Amino acid sequence: xxxxxxxxxxxxxxxxxxxxxxxxxxxxxxxxxxxxxxxxxxxxxxxxxxxxxxxxxxxxxxxxxxxxxxxxxxxxxxxxxxxxxxxxxxxxxxxxxxxxxxxxxxxxxxxxxxxxxxxxxxxxxxxxxxxxxxxxxxxxxxxxxxxxxxxxxxxxxxxxxxxxxxxxxxxxxxxxxxxxxxxxxxxxxxxxxxxxxxxxxxxxxxxxxxxxxxxxxxxxxxxxxxxxxxxxxxxxxxxxxxxxxxxxxxxxxxxxxxxxxxxxxxxxxxxxxxxxxxxxxxxxxxxxxxxxxxxxxxxxxxxxxxxxxxxxxxxxxxxxxxxxxxxxxxxxxxxxxxxxxxxxxxxxxxxxxxxxxxxxxxxxxxxxxxxxxxxxxxxxxxxxxxxxxxxxxxxxxxxxxxxxxxxxxxxxxxxxxxxxxxxxxxxxxxxxxxxxxxxxxxxxxxxx
Amino acid sequence: xxxxxxxxxxxxxxxxxxxxxxxxxxxxxxxxxxxxxxxxxxxxxxxxxxxxxxxxxxxxxxxxxxxxxxxxxxxxxxxxxxxxxxxxxxxxxxxxxxxxxxxxxxxxxxxxxxxxxxxxxxxxxxxxxxxxxxxxxxxxxxxxxxxxxxxxxxxxxxxxxxxxxxxxxxxxxxxxxxxxxxxxxxxxxxxxxxxxxxxxxxxxxxxxxxxxxxxxxxxxxxxxxxxxxxxxxxxxxxxxxxxxxxxxxxxxxxxxxxxxxxxxxxxxxxxxxxxxxxxxxxxxxxxxxxxxxxxxxxxxxxxxxxxxxxxxxxxxxxxxxxxxxxxxxxxxxxxxxxxxxxxxxxxxxxxxxxxxxxxxxxxxxxxxxxxxxxxxxxxxxxxxxxxxxxxxxxxxxxxxxxxxxxxxxxxxxxxxxxxxxxxxxxxxxxxxxxxxxxxxxxxxxxxx
Numbered sequence: 001x002x003x004x005x006x007x008x009x010x011x012x013x014x015x016x017x018x019x020x021x022x023x024x025x026x027x028x029x030x031x032x033x034x035x036x037x038x039x040x041x042x043x044x045x046x047x048x049x050x051x052x053x054x055x056x057x058x059x060x061x062x063x064x065x066x067x068x069x070x071x072x073x074x075x076x077x078x079x080x081x082x083x084x085x086x087x088x089x090x091x092x093x094x095x096x097x098x099x100x101x102x103x104x105x106x107x108x109x110x111x112x113x114x115x116x117x118x119x120x121x122x123x124x125x126x127x128x129x130x131x132x133x134x135x136x137x138x139x140x141x142x143x144x145x146x147x148x149x150x151x152x153x154x155x156x157x158x159x160x161x162x163x164x165x166x167x168x169x170x171x172x173x174x175x176x177x178x179x180x181x182x183x184x185x186x187x188x189x190x191x192x193x194x195x196x197x198x199x200x201x202x203x204x205x206x207x208x209x210x211x212x213x214x215x216x217x218x219x220x221x222x223x224x225x226x227x228x229x230x231x232x233x234x235x236x237x238x239x240x241x242x243x244x245x246x247x248x249x250x251x252x253x254x255x256x257x258x259x260x261x262x263x264x265x266x267x268x269x270x271x272x273x274x275x276x277x278x279x280x281x282x283x284x285x286x287x288x289x290x291x292x293x294x295x296x297x298x299x300x301x302x303x304x305x306x307x308x309x310x311x312x313x314x315x316x317x318x319x320x321x322x323x324x325x326x327x328x329x330x331x332x333x334x335x336x337x338x339x340x341x342x343x344x345x346x347x348x349x350x351x352x353x354x355x356x357x358x359x360x361x362x363x364x365x366x367x368x369x370x371x372x373x374x375x376x377x378x379x380x381x382x383x384x385x386x387x388x389x390x391x392x393x394x395x396x397x398x399x400x401x402x403x404x405x406x407x408x409x410x411x412x413x414x415x416x417x418x419x420x421x422x423x424x425x426x427x428x429x430x431x432x433x434x435x436x437x438x439x440x441x442x443x444x445x446x447x448x
Numbered sequence: 449x450x451x452x453x454x455x456x457x458x459x460x461x462x463x464x465x466x467x468x469x470x471x472x473x474x475x476x477x478x479x480x481x482x483x484x485x486x487x488x489x490x491x492x493x494x495x496x497x498x499x500x501x502x503x504x505x506x507x508x509x510x511x512x513x514x515x516x517x518x519x520x521x522x523x524x525x526x527x528x529x530x531x532x533x534x535x536x537x538x539x540x541x542x543x544x545x546x547x548x549x550x551x552x553x554x555x556x557x558x559x560x561x562x563x564x565x566x567x568x569x570x571x572x573x574x575x576x577x578x579x580x581x582x583x584x585x586x587x588x589x590x591x592x593x594x595x596x597x598x599x600x601x602x603x604x605x606x607x608x609x610x611x612x613x614x615x616x617x618x619x620x621x622x623x624x625x626x627x628x629x630x631x632x633x634x635x636x637x638x639x640x641x642x643x644x645x646x647x648x649x650x651x652x653x654x655x656x657x658x659x660x661x662x663x664x665x666x667x668x669x670x671x672x673x674x675x676x677x678x679x680x681x682x683x684x685x686x687x688x689x690x691x692x693x694x695x696x697x698x699x700x701x702x703x704x705x706x707x708x709x710x711x712x713x714x715x716x717x718x719x720x721x722x723x724x725x726x727x728x729x730x731x732x733x734x735x736x737x738x739x740x741x742x743x744x745x746x747x748x749x750x751x752x753x754x755x756x757x758x759x760x761x762x763x764x765x766x767x768x769x770x771x772x773x774x775x776x777x778x779x780x781x782x783x784x785x786x787x788x789x790x791x792x793x794x795x796x797x798x799x800x801x802x803x804x805x806x807x808x809x810x811x812x813x814x815x816x817x818x819x820x821x822x823x824x825x826x827x828x829x830x831x832x833x834x835x836x837x838x839x840x841x842x843x844x845x846x847x848x849x850x851x852x853x854x855x856x857x858x859x860x861x862x863x864x865x866x867x868x869x870x871x872x873x874x875x876x877x878x879x880x881x882x883x884x885x886x887x888x889x890x891x892x893x894x895x896x
Binding site: 096196200295304305325326328329330334335338339341342349350351352353356409410411 | 645648649714723752753773774775776777782783786787789790797798799800802804857859
């Protein structure tokens with residue numbers, strides 16, 4: 001589904017056109033000075049063209065993304081209130097409040113904004129800012145709502161690593177367009193010390209999700225994360241790795257090839273500028289982003305009281321579905337999953353297949369990769385089994401009835417019973433080797 | 449825990465004293481005639497001694513248990529209304545309503561009541577009737593309530609195999625006292641085509657339940673049923689096999705040794721008279737009894753749309769807890785379990801250990817095999833983990849902290865952290881080889 005993910009307006013869209021030379025200026029307009037403060041003054045004075053990031057905004061946010069650790073409520077509120085250019089001017093001119101000045105004190109005189117933007121460019125990355133079309137605003141809205149609930153007094157606020165604060169900007173590496181990729185996305189998280197069972201299930205599930213054009217989002221770690229990314233990649237599906245270090249760094253080091261493949265077809269995303277190290281506390285801050293960017297979080301394997309459980313709690317707090325894959329009760333790596341399913345507070349749902357995941361997070365009528373141009377009632381009139389089989393059908397490669405039965409979680413006989421009706425309604429078609437969703441007219445590709 | 453199960457008033461209690469000679473008469477009183485109709489007339493005329501089954505009642509119910517297939521609403525209502533002796537008199541004298549006469553038409557002239565009672569006696573079985581102290585009335589009350597909801601018109605009634613009708617009498621084989629054994633009992637059901645995983649879990653769970661004095665009730669079938677019975681037997685715990693054939697028959701034939709062991713220490717129970725064949729429809733009728741007799745039903749492995757799911761639905765309908773053991777999502781034998789856990793309608797709860805089962809079905813303060821004489825608040829003040837560890841402690845044989853952690857589903861470190869507090873509160877004790885519940889004073893046995 002890579003074609004859906006590519007920027008529809010060419011490489012210049014969003015942050016993709018940001019080069020070192022125009023990093024501080026309006027797109028296609030006159031260049032701003034190389035000196036940060038001079039650039040900010042010029043940007044503040046320049047006329048703002050509607051519908052695009054104002055002059056200096058990207059450079060301002062590049063500087064801000066290094067000035068204070070992400071996940072800081074007061075700093076985000078400050079930037080949100082005065083805007084990025086004025087935020088930099090006020091901070092650098094020592095005119096911000098003592099609280100804000102305290103937050104940036106250690107890094108206020110440093111300026112690596114141009115260097116960061118250039119370093120990003122060298123590895124095929126760019127900075128996506130809230131002012132861009134590509135910014136996944138609707139997804140991150142839950143964070144904006146959450147931060148609005150936090151008290152003003154720092155002592156009463158949720159501790160930083162737990163605070164639900166929107167990112168100031170996102171460093172993004174890869175060909176995918178962030179807002180489009182996260183629109184139909186699912187997080188898949190779990191233990192690093194996963195078992196063969198967990199990796200198999202994560203891989204299969206991610207593969208099936210990828211086949212249907214769902215983006216699999218994970219953290220790029222060993223174990224379940226890696227299995228999820230690989231499963232999605234194997235299906236040619238988009239996948240996003242949300243990192244706790246710079247998008248040009250590889251952590252863990254053993255994932256160099258994996259990250260390279262993700263950056264080729266999907267996206268590596270980080271709140272930290274290029275070169276940033278994967279400090280431990282950053283993973284906790286990063287986790288909220290995985291939950292926020294996706295429609296739901298699938299926990300595949302988790303030991304008792306694991307990080308995956310914390311991510312699930314975070315997802316629930318953001319109004320996202322918590323989906324849990326069970327396992328053998330004899331496996332320590334499934335204890336955390338079973339704890340989640342036994343607890344009532346997160347409303348965790350058991351999922352055993354990609355079809356279950358799509359059923360839980362897919363919006364009505366959006367379950368198909370392309371909106372069907374069949375009248376809505378062709379689908380509405382279907383039996384429960386027929387809907388599950390339909391949901392199990394891949395977009396491109398045909399699948400056997402046995403495969404459909406496995407994905408849909410029903411009997412092969414039931415699949416064979418409903419397929420003729422689905423074909424008659426032109427919802428599915430036979431490719432010669434298997435069944436797939438009928439492509440919308442005009443988008444017909446030869447069956448693969 | 450067999451000692452709890454043995455009849456406290458010796459072998460003569462309840463139906464245990466029923467011999468061929470006094471089968472139709474009051475216990476210890478004058479014998480009634482061998483001819484059924486004469487015996488019933490004598491019984492109807494005889495004075496009724498309060499607090500014991502009336503004269504002829506056992507013989508009447510023996511005849512009734514063969515006259516109409518169990519699970520028939522109208523017949524049960526008829527017997528309930530006029531009483532067993534008059535029921536036999538009215539039916540045999542062709543004075544019952546046409547509907548009732550129609551129900552018994554094919555078997556009304558047959559009389560095997562004495563032969564059945566003698567045949568039962570020969571295999572160490574007896575007939576327990578609702579008029580006995582041993583009758584598990586409180587447990588079966590849910591069936592009495594359910595049948596009261598059924599309409600009078602047969603055409604509007606639930607179909608026979610699904611009807612929730614109390615039994616007319618129960619043929620019972622073994623030393624256990626039925627009412628006592630079912631008081632703290634859990635049903636464990638699942639697939640006959642079980643996997644090694646399912647059998648392992650069923651066996652372990654039944655073992656732990658048996659260790660804590662819980663009766664494991666199952667159907668004596670291959671697979672999960674057998675694993676559950678064996679697990680309970682291995683722990684020296686009571687177990688009940690509820691059969692769809694006579695208690696002197698072995699079905700499946702391969703379970704001859706298993707049934708013999710159950711009959712030695714627990715109970716085999718059936719609504720059908722000795723010699724009755726295991727007809728297919730009888731299993732469906734039997735299943736309601738497994739659900740009714742127990743506090744909750746644990747489903748260990750079930751394929752999609754299996755009988756175990758039907759039993760779970762039945763249990764829910766009777767207000768019993770539906771407890772489900774998850775498994776690998778890659779296993780067809782766990783698909784039914786996951787369906788139950790995904791469905792909302794039965795309120796199915798995921799259980800991964802015996803502790804979870806006891807937590808779900810155990811009444812407050814009854815979780816320990818013996819009521820503790822520690823003040824209630826010794827337990828009340830405990831943390832969640834401490835309660836789980838306490839619930840995991842066996843009654844007799846000491847268990848290692850690792851074992852406790854596994855059973856309680858928590859970390860060994862947590863177990864080691866809470867054990868000192870539990871010991872200080874005199875709730876647990878060290879046996880030299882492991883931890884167990886502190887026996888109540890006066891019941892102290894040497895640690896095994």
